[in-house]
Amino acid sequence: MENLQALKQRFGIIGNDIHLNRALEKAVRVAPTDISVLVTGESGVGKESIPKIIHSLSHRKHAKYIAVNCGAIPEGTIDSELFGHEKGAFTGATQDRKGYFEVADGGTIFLDEVGELPLTTQVRLLRVLENGEFIKVGSSKVLKTNVRIVAATNVNMQSAIEKEKFREDLYYRLSTIEINLPALRERNSDIHLLFRKFASDFAQKYRMPSIRLDENAVNLLANFRFPGNIRQLKNLAEQISVIEEERIISAVKLQQYLPNTSDNLPAIIGSKKENDFSTERDIMYKILFDMRNDINDLKKLTLDLMKNGNVEEVQEENHRLLEKIYNNKDLEDLDIEVLNVPQQNKTAEDNYDFIETIEEDESLSLQDKEIEMIKKSLEKNNNKRKLAAKELGISERTLYRKIKQYDL
Secondary structure, eight states: OHHHHHHHHHHTOOOOOHHHHHHHHHHHHHTTSOOOEEEEOOTTSOTTHHHHHHHHTSTTTTSOEEEEEGGGSOTTTHHHHHHEEOTTSSTTOOSOEEOHHHHTTTSEEEEETGGGOOHHHHHHHHHHHHHSEEEOBTOOOEEEOOOEEEEEEOSOHHHHHHTTSSOHHHHHHHTSEEEEOOOGGGOHHHHHHHHHHHHHHHHHHHTSOOOEEOHHHHHHHHTOOOTTHHHHHHHHHHHHHHHOSOSEEOHHHHHTTSOOGGGOOOOOOSOOOSSOOSSHHHHHHHHHHHHHHHHHHHHHHHHHHHHHOOHHHHHHHHHHHHHHHHTOGGGTTSOOOOOOOOOOOOOHHHHHHHHHHHHHHSTTHHHHHHHHHHHHHHHHTTTOHHHHHHHHTSOHHHHHHHHHHTTO
């Protein structure tokens, strides 16, 4: 434990939370090896400290340590930044350039926000992890490098793999050892310690007395969720140190600097919604498929009504389906034609005769009559679809569809 405390002092790590201590212990144990490490945790928890600890305690400590923020480098230039490029490889490449993997040969590279890497770059990185080989942009010559890779991400990697935004084989290569840093809300007892440290630092920086929290303010601070984690807590301490003249901060005063509690709700991380659509087109497909199923059910009910004469029961279900279709706000602009079957005091035998008549004598005549009516209406209204549709009692979209269907 003494070594762990010395490590915390050396790297400015504050807190005694068991999960934090466990993460640091794993970093110390894995440091002497060359195993790839993946550091996970929410944004602002201090993931950048772990690769520094690993590098400083490894046999590579006298070689270069390079930290790369993968999310901050444009997709078009990230391959050049990591692997280098040859002169003339692209517009603006006026000379050869060494990439980070060549410069850091024998040392350690920290890839922050590795989950943001483009898929093409992920393929190149996988090759480096497998055999230490890479090729500069615009070159065909294979180069070798001996680097240790420590990566970090705040992305849910399993979700990214499912969405095909991150390669599964690369994930398993990077996460030989996975070190997770807890969120600040999971380290309640450390929150006040961190606040006091930040307040002391800012007091020295701005040459003013350090601020302190009263008991109620300490309780309020410890129970706040801090979605921005340590970074948010540090900003809070700096704001209060600079703005407040009174050096003793009450809970009422502290509350003024905290976001509204209504927004301070637990986030659901890693859950997948039942209907997770990536584009508006997918949403529209889903709506259309649901509508088709509803209309098919409606047709079956109508046919059952005509054949079996279950008028009251089927009509009730019919109205339920119609209500479901018309109450769907997403379908307000879609035109739906519904066959209204009037209730008649007919026997099943009468209904059956009606079906036979349609099937035998009028299977085509209804379509012919419809075509004839459309033609007459168009002629009467000088081919103005809007007026013709109004006269026929249908929407202009339906009329247009029938004109195309019958090739009028």
